Amino acid sequence: MADADRSQETNGVGAVEAKPDAGPALPRNASSWATKVDRLQVEQREGVRGTNVSGRRLTSPIQGFGRMWQKTYTTNLGEAATPKEVIATWKAHFPEFWPKGNRFAGALAGISPGDVALLDLSMGGVKLSTGVFVLYADEESFTLMTPEGHMFAGWISFSAESGAAGTIAQAQVLMRANDPLYEIGLTFGGHRKEDLFWSQTLTALAQRFGVSSPLIETKSVCVDRRRQWSKAGNTWHNAMIRSLLQTATRPFRGGRRRS
Numbered sequence: 001m002a003d004a005d006r007s008q009e010t011n012g013v014g015a016v017e018a019k020p021d022a023g024p025a026l027p028r029n030a031s032s033w034a035t036k037v038d039r040l041q042v043e044q045r046e047g048v049r050g051t052n053v054s055g056r057r058l059t060s061p062i063q064g065f066g067r068m069w070q071k072t073y074t075t076n077l078g079e080a081a082t083p084k085e086v087i088a089t090w091k092a093h094f095p096e097f098w099p100k101g102n103r104f105a106g107a108l109a110g111i112s113p114g115d116v117a118l119l120d121l122s123m124g125g126v127k128l129s130t131g132v133f134v135l136y137a138d139e140e141s142f143t144l145m146t147p148e149g150h151m152f153a154g155w156i157s158f159s160a161e162s163g164a165a166g167t168i169a170q171a172q173v174l175m176r177a178n179d180p181l182y183e184i185g186l187t188f189g190g191h192r193k194e195d196l197f198w199s200q201t202l203t204a205l206a207q208r209f210g211v212s213s214p215l216i217e218t219k220s221v222c223v224d225r226r227r228q229w230s231k232a233g234n235t236w237h238n239a240m241i242r243s244l245l246q247t248a249t250r251p252f253r254g255g256r257r258r259s
Contacts, residue, residue: 032138034114040133040147042116045105050118051246052239053131056147064153064176065231066183068224069191071173073198074217076166080209083160084139086169090158090205091142097204099197113137117144123240127247130239132156146178149239151190153178169205171198174223179234181241183227191220 039057044050061068077086090097091111095104101122107115115134120127128151132144141159146152154175161168173194177183186194199216206214235241 029138032113032136034133034135037114037133040116040131042118042131045118048103048105048118048120049127049129049243049246050105051129052149052237052242053116053118053129053147056131056149056237058133058145059148059150059153059178059234060145061154061174061176063231063234065179065228065234066152066177066186067222067227068174068176070221070223071175071195071198072170072219073172073195073202074168074170075202075206075211075214076163076168077160077206077209077211077214078166080211081167083162083167086160086167086205086209087140087142087158089208090160090169091137093208097201097208099200102197111137111142126240127243128240129243129246148178148234149237149242150178151182151185151240152176153234169202171202173198176224176228178231179238180232181235181238195220 037058039055040053041055042050042053081089094106094111098104103120104117105119106117109115111134113134113136116131117134118129118131120129122128130150131147132150133147134142135145135155136143136157140161141157143155143157145155152173152175154173157170157172157174159170159172161170177186182190195218199218202216203214
């Protein structure tokens with residue numbers, strides 16, 4: 001017992017000096033992660049319809065219905081810019097690299113952890129209103145997460161790194177169709193349109209850095225071939241169906257407001 005007492009540090013008057021409890025150590029990149037949210041909250045923004053987002057929960061591939069896919073799109077920018085310069089430009093001008101006909105209305109501060117962006121996506125002549133949540137963002141990458149009702153449940157990660165032949169820019173999607181209707185759409189042409197969307201995005205990014213004819217490499221891997229029939233009820237939040245109904249009823253709702 002005496003040996004144990006002698007091993008204690010004292011404050012000079014015989015009392016044991018208590019060492020402060022620092023608590024669990026936070027990871028070095030803790031500030032790059034968004035804080036946990038139960039349901040998304042976002043105000044209307046100019047230029048987009050802004051529906052089917054507020055009050056929705058976030059969805060990972062675990063909550064999705066369809067087969068799980070990992071899709072990776074890459075392009076080599078050569079020595080045009082460093083990885084940090086690529087990501088800084090990508091975050092600051094993210095909507096400008098999207099294919100025409102699609103709208104991305106993010107926060108005024110740009111891409112930052114915890115931000116919610118509103119989207120209007122062109123889907124075969126139909127304007128689908130949905131959104132994304134910024135889950136993570138630092139100097140070399142950022143990740144978006146989808147809400148209930150989106151075409152797929154999953155994450156979209158954007159990154160840049162140094163390669164043997166220069167800087168490699170990458171967009172990677174881990175996704176599951178959110179419900180049976182979206183799964184049918186992806187099976188019959190949706191995957192091809194998804195690939196084209198991100199290929200055009202990377203092409204626009206590369207051209208911003210002076211690469212006139214960028215080569216886009218696409219790799220798709222089916223991670224899980226199962227369909228989760230327990231998630232078929234996700235159809236209730238289907239943003240495509242809701243967007244169609246909102247478009248069809250807009251004249252009536254506008255008339256009620258004028259009255």
